[in-house]
Amino acid sequence: MNHIKAIAFDLYGTLFDVHSVSVQCDEQFPGRGQEISNVWRQKQLEYTWLRSLMNRYIPFEHVTEEALRFTIRHLGVELDERACRSLSDAYLRLQAYPEVPDALRALRDRGLKLAILSNGSPHSIDAVVTNAGLRNSFDHLLSVDPVRVYKPDNRAYELAEQTFGVGRREILFVSSNAWDATGARYFGFPTCWINRGGKTFEEMGQRPDWEVNGLDRLVTLFASANG
């Protein structure tokens, strides 16, 4: 890893736990929070891919609301407009995984430049990071919004290369989302897959360069490679 000069992190599911919204879901629908959260997240992802393919980009918060609307109709639960908005807002107050703050500090201490590269809108990314007290942990917060297409379209990954101003082989891409790690690797980033839960990597012709079960292990990888 001696050649790595910068790291681009995915946000949702990688640094922040998207299923932390299940607590709010559970308040609205006791006992069904996890189920609602799972369908909602799956649809949110599908809608980013489908809208990108249809060339019908809308900002991530709106995709998130559409996905929630599908979820409540699909599961046959009742939710008024105000509660719907309140649940969508829960995506602005996601919890960081516990090891994340210390790991970011350690990576920066090694002289690495750090960025978030996320499907979220600039407002969403800023809100999530600020609410978690991590605003100063990053050199750049990059949203796909300027290119109006979602990952894994190459134009999304290009944003990180352009912003860091170094070659893509010198930028480590870090994601818990196996489809995102696949896209990043096809783009040309060395890629680390964070697999916290014994998940199965996608079968789309790529494998991650590294696989770890938490961000603290990524710090260890750098330490053992670079001394």
Added chain:
Amino acid sequence: MNHIKAIAFDLYGTLFDVHSVSVQCDEQFPGRGQEISNVWRQKQLEYTWLRSLMNRYIPFEHVTEEALRFTIRHLGVELDERACRSLSDAYLRLQAYPEVPDALRALRDRGLKLAILSNGSPHSIDAVVTNAGLRNSFDHLLSVDPVRVYKPDNRAYELAEQTFGVGRREILFVSSNAWDATGARYFGFPTCWINRGGKTFEEMGQRPDWEVNGLDRLVTLFASANG
């Protein structure tokens, strides 16, 4: 529906039941056929969208095999190469929904031109339709393969417009896949959603022009509109 001159049908899930492969899955893995078939179909769709976005098209049969490989690893079941190939081949022998043959005949008798517009490769489409004895029911069998991108990319829908040689407002698009019906409607096709199982339509800013619970009801729609 007086202005409709031609109909383009989706194949998988619309005219043919993709979960008819669950019988073969159940032979390999007794009691788990439906579960395997569901995960497999979901991944197959995801991989068509993701590979399209990554600009990494491979033919549909190969996507189907990759999706199966993910499914067996994800569910922790054992499947050797030969059995894997045999299951993938089951996608070439799907069953048509029971009302389909008569409905196609009735629509053609009204003077409508009929085509399949499918993600499947030319070989797959031909095999499925021929195995079901429906090869002569269509004027055209259209695969997305020449444009090397999957639905709902506009380039896929354009194939039907170009082949029929009439304007898109005169072509009815018929699909059971709500995401496909959404893409077709954004493209500009009048669209009929076949909802056989009380499913939930997607929330991506479109609604189908018509919704019916089987192809026979589509014939009724034409009969009542055109006398």
